[in-house]
Amino acid sequence: MSRAELLSPEGLRIDGRRPAELRKITSTTCVLSQADGSAYLEHGNTKVLAAVYGPREARHRALVLHDRAILNVELNVAPFSTGERRRRSKNDKRLLEMASFVKQTFEPVVIATLYPRSQIDIYLQVIQHDGGTLQACINATTMALIDAGIAMTDYVCACTAGWVEREAAIDLNYMEESSDTSEVTIAMLPKSSKITLTQMESRLHVDKLEEVFRLAGEGCKQMYEVMDKTIRDRAEDLARKMAV
Amino acid sequence: MPSLISPAERDYILKGIECNIRADGRQRPDYREVILETGVISQTSGSARVRLAGGTDVLVSVKADIGPVLVDPETGEGADKGQIICNVECAPSASQQFEGRGADELNNELTQMMTRFLSHNTTSLTSTPSNTTPSSTTSSHNSNGAGGINLSKLCIIPGEQCWILYVDALVLDYGGNLVDAVFMGTRAAIFDTRIPKTEVQDLGDGNFDFEVLDDAEDTEIVEGREDMPICVTLNKIGARHIVDASPLEELCTEAKLVVAVNRSGELCGLQKGHDGGIEPSLLLEMIQFGKTLGQTLIKQLDAKIKAEADADMVKRQNGQPVVKLGFFAQ
Numbered sequence: 001m002s003r004a005e006l007l008s009p010e011g012l013r014i015d016g017r018r019p020a021e022l023r024k025i026t027s028t029t030c031v032l033s034q035a036d037g038s039a040y041l042e043h044g045n046t047k048v049l050a051a052v053y054g055p056r057e058a059r060h061r062a063l064v065l066h067d068r069a070i071l072n073v074e075l076n077v078a079p080f081s082t083g084e085r086r087r088r089s090k091n092d093k094r095l096l097e098m099a100s101f102v103k104q105t106f107e108p109v110v111i112a113t114l115y116p117r118s119q120i121d122i123y124l125q126v127i128q129h130d131g132g133t134l135q136a137c138i139n140a141t142t143m144a145l146i147d148a149g150i151a152m153t154d155y156v157c158a159c160t161a162g163w164v165e166r167e168a169a170i171d172l173n174y175m176e177e178s179s180d181t182s183e184v185t186i187a188m189l190p191k192s193s194k195i196t197l198t199q200m201e202s203r204l205h206v207d208k209l210e211e212v213f214r215l216a217g218e219g220c221k222q223m224y225e226v227m228d229k230t231i232r233d234r235a236e237d238l239a240r241k242m243a244v
Numbered sequence: 245m246p247s248l249i250s251p252a253e254r255d256y257i258l259k260g261i262e263c264n265i266r267a268d269g270r271q272r273p274d275y276r277e278v279i280l281e282t283g284v285i286s287q288t289s290g291s292a293r294v295r296l297a298g299g300t301d302v303l304v305s306v307k308a309d310i311g312p313v314l315v316d317p318e319t320g321e322g323a324d325k326g327q328i329i330c331n332v333e334c335a336p337s338a339s340q341q342f343e344g345r346g347a348d349e350l351n352n353e354l355t356q357m358m359t360r361f362l363s364h365n366t367t368s369l370t371s372t373p374s375n376t377t378p379s380s381t382t383s384s385h386n387s388n389g390a391g392g393i394n395l396s397k398l399c400i401i402p403g404e405q406c407w408i409l410y411v412d413a414l415v416l417d418y419g420g421n422l423v424d425a426v427f428m429g430t431r432a433a434i435f436d437t438r439i440p441k442t443e444v445q446d447l448g449d450g451n452f453d454f455e456v457l458d459d460a461e462d463t464e465i466v467e468g469r470e471d472m473p474i475c476v477t478l479n480k481i482g483a484r485h486i487v488d489a490s491p492l493e494e495l496c497t498e499a500k501l502v503v504a505v506n507r508s509g510e511l512c513g514l515q516k517g518h519d520g521g522i523e524p525s526l527l528l529e530m531i532q533f534g535k536t537l538g539q540t541l542i543k544q545l546d547a548k549i550k551a552e553a554d555a556d557m558v559k560r561q562n563g564q565p566v567v568k569l570g571f572f573a574q
């Protein structure tokens with residue numbers, strides 16, 4: 001099996017990016033009519049749709065907490081999202097694990113004590129998968145929660161990073177993920193630079209860890225700029241419409 | 245879908261429909277505006293996105309894969325035919341009641357409807373009632389089979405390999421009238437589908453080998469796609485019937501009738517839902533109305549698809565990039 005050259009001699013990756021370069025990010029909020037908040041995010045070819053319903057009455061009375069809201073995350077991957085068509089069942093372990101990662105990431109950030117005895121539902125739909133699904137899900141969820149008007153202490157920005165051949169690189173695409181490179185996903189609160197999620201599969205030499213983490217942190221800051229701009233543009237747009 | 249409706253709201257809608265004025269100002273036979281875009285998903289053989297002005301948003305993708313032929317053990321048929329496998333999924337983001345297992349029943353109903361109208365087996369037809377919604381179904385026998393699509397053309401090596409078209413529909417947002425949107429999206433996606441050409445070599449001794457030609461320019465369309473049916477859903481409210489119901493109107497529906505019709509006006513399928521009854525004379529009137537409306541819709545849909553394809557062609561000839569708006573067209 002021939003191994004694709006992930007890093008060219010000039011230092012360019014498969015898709016022509018430099019190692020510390022993010023893919024093209026496009027995002028928009030308020031795309032669904034039924035959800036309280038929604039966002040659509042594209043990291044290059046990875047496309048994720050996030051919908052937030054809530055705070056609303058909890059489905060299962062047994063799970064209700066008297067002093068805070070509970071978070072419920074569901075992740076769905078479309079059968080046509082990867083090159084090979086594959087139908088994933090709702091109970092697929094990988095998907096459940098990713099959903100629980102998203103839940104863990106947002107539990108400390110959402111000010112749940114403002115909404116006692118209620119439930120906040122986050123539904124994620126992966127429409128196209130080209131690497132970096134977890135980071136796209138977290139970023140889309142942040143924007144959808146803001147669009148729904150749910151109080152949070154800060155944005156949550158996520159970025160993947162890894163060691164591609166001889167350099168640390170951020171925002172890995174599908175080819176880079178599926179080959180022998182290590183990959184770390186980091187979710188960070190940009191204002192305080194605190195990390196709320198770190199997830200890594202594969203092996204990474206401890207000497208390289210610092211470099212990879214540093215690069216991922218910078219990637220998160222770049223993500224924050226992009227997401228903030230989208231949210232502010234939308235807020236200005238709404239304010240303008242209301243003022244008339 | 246709001247699961248509750250107040251008696252006052254119900255009365256308002258009922259009385260309004262009597263006077264031919266619906267809650268959003270439409271008349272009884274009026275359809276909402278349809279926004280259609282094809283070729284929105286890469287890595288698929290064909291795709292389309294249909295939006296009804298009111299919220300319903302459906303994404304349909306068609307993937308052509310190569311697989312073994314499916315031979316019916318009883319009749320021995322199918323050795324020289326391709327297959328179409330349909331699947332409909334309602335994303336939990338579409339509505340409050342689709343979370344967890346809430347959408348399973350609806351998914352199943354839509355999937356079965358699509359399978360029946362597009363690629364039915366002639367043996368397993370006739371009155372297969374679904375579990376909870378009392379409904380009765382019939383499918384007319386289309387001489388081509390598979391909703392007009394020529395399955396024989398999809399066969400590569402008879403008895404061994406064929407093209408399998410996987411049609412996956414994803415409902416992203418719910419604003420009423422899912423069935424029509426799903427079928428319109430499917431028709432558009434099949435129109436957009438391009439299947440690579442195959443070259444079959446005869447190795448002798450009855451052995452065949454084939455090669456898929458990787459030329460992006462030289463691909464085949466799905467033959468028979470013009471004869472694919474679309475559905476028109478008619479909702480009976482009071483003594484009248486409406487088309488393209490909004491979520492609140494769907495809650496007031498006593499009986500629902502789905503009429504599948506193709507461009508020649510042939511009836512390709514019929515399904516009744518909900519627990520109300522329809523008088524036979526009204527039933528015939530509704531079917532007739534659905535047929536005429538369906539044919540008009542097919543014409544409009546085809547015109548839209550053609551206009552989009554022409555615009556893309558012009559852009560390509562001028563060297564401009566063809567940008568698919570997708571989610572950014574609000």
